[in-house]
Amino acid sequence: MTRISALTPATAQGAAKDMLSELVARHGQVGSMVSTMAHSPAVLGGYLQLSKAMKRAKLSRRISEVISIAVQARQGCQLCLDAHIAAARTFGVTDAEIAAACEGTSPDPAISAMITLGLAIYSTPTTITNDQVAKLRAFGYTDREIVDAVGIVALNVLTGAFNLVAGLEPDPPRPDPPRALSGSDSS
Structure with a gap:
């Protein structure tokens, strides 16, 4: 409501x-x-x-969207979660990858490491370690991409928290429009 x-x-x-x-x-x-x-x-x-x-982030949109999905699955904003799932699909993220992101992981170890960072930024940033950042660098992430993850999480916290406080929810699904009957369908 x-x-x-x-x-x-x-x-x-x-x-x-x-x-x-x-x-x-x-x-x-x-x-x-x-x-x-x-x-x-x-x-x-x-x-x-x-x-x-x-929008000028160096972190790929695919990875940004799976981080967003993981954060919104924890934060509980269905409006944001639906929007990020739809966006992820436009970037080729599969249903299996979306399901994994909702669980806070990915089948790809490099993406899983970035999701783990995003969730730590969201819930317990004091737990982020030098080893964790070194692991991200070993996967090929740049410092800019690591810092971009902070911005992605911050944006998700803002939008999700706002929607939850304001009581904004997804629009109910629209029923499929009625099909027109063709000559062969009528009795």
Whole structure:
């Protein structure tokens, strides 16, 4: 159940109105998370800046998405989890890899190591060791990619926590449209 209502350019005021008006003008519409975040221009602005910055991450989108899936499976934001699963599929992540990410692992040891780092960043960053970072480097990850994982997790914490506090949930599945009867289907 939604706890915080979404704003529109017509219902928002001040900086929120300006931000939403600009986003709607650029994109045609905004999602429920963004329109609800507009209650705090600081939160919306921070989200937009971090989201834009993480699009320049060196860490591959496939790996970013499986880290996001692992984090959201722990955090419990179904809206985010569904979005990251859909995005992962567009990058060729298989259902088996998605299921493994939900469990906090991967069939690929290098990706599993990065998921493990992401989950440690999320839940217990004090447990990250020099050996763990050395192992990531041995798999070929650069310092930039390791640091990008921090940004990916931070973005997931922000969006997932926001959606959970606001009570935003996935839209219910739409029923399949009725099939038109062809001449051979009618009696």
